[in-house]
Amino acid sequence: METPQQVQRRELPDGLFLEAPGHESYLAQIRTLVADLARKVGFDNQEIAQIEIAVGEACSNVIKHAYAIDKEWSWRQRDPQIRLHVRSENDRLVIEINDHGQRFDFGSYHPAEIDHRLRDMNPGGYGIAIIRRFMDEVQYSSNDQTGNTLRMVKYLKKS
């Protein structure tokens, strides 16, 4: 089992930039750093838990699918890194997760409802449904220059 090193982090005026190898041993560090920023921005514990699981699912998908070792991907010559730009913009937290792995047809992917999967005791396929359930906006883009980016937004509740 690989021993995780530190996730590279850079403080930005509006948030945080993180970079880590596309390996599952880095997931806990990534989730913790994003959760810490969400706490500073003013989200409550339940919202932080939702942001944490959405980030965990998004990064897991990069490792499991975009950088799957049994697939070819267009940018194979590069290191399989995950990059996150997490920033606070007025009343919302914006999280952009970037990879240079296999692109994914996010718009056309509509997995069965979580309830249906649970009824069948299906062990997989919950990740994207969880992201869509807990984040207010989710967009995916891909191009040859910048790779694949999943942009997720969570709004602060108005008090």
Added chain:
Amino acid sequence: MKDFQIEKDSRGPVQIIRLNGSLDMYSFPRLESQLNALFRSGQCLVILDCHNLDYIGSAGLGALIALAKQARELNGDIRLLNLPERIYKIIELLGFTKVLQVFDTEEAALASFQTN
């Protein structure tokens, strides 16, 4: 941030597995292999004590579904105990509490096996 750790205990025929840390894509294979070993030895009544669980993602939840299904096929089951509130709310919102029974006390979790 804690490493994922598993401690084992038992109450008669019921195995109690205490989970510490994060149950995610990185750690869930360890839980799977522990429970599969129990099932192979015919021990299919399992309580997962989640008091020290920090996080569970879809890989962990999916593993719990698969393990509960296996246990039920062997006339056993899995119960969740002492889920931290933030994790309970997440899995309740997602609907997982409809297929995985959750208890607040070890006594209640143990008693649920006797009534089945």
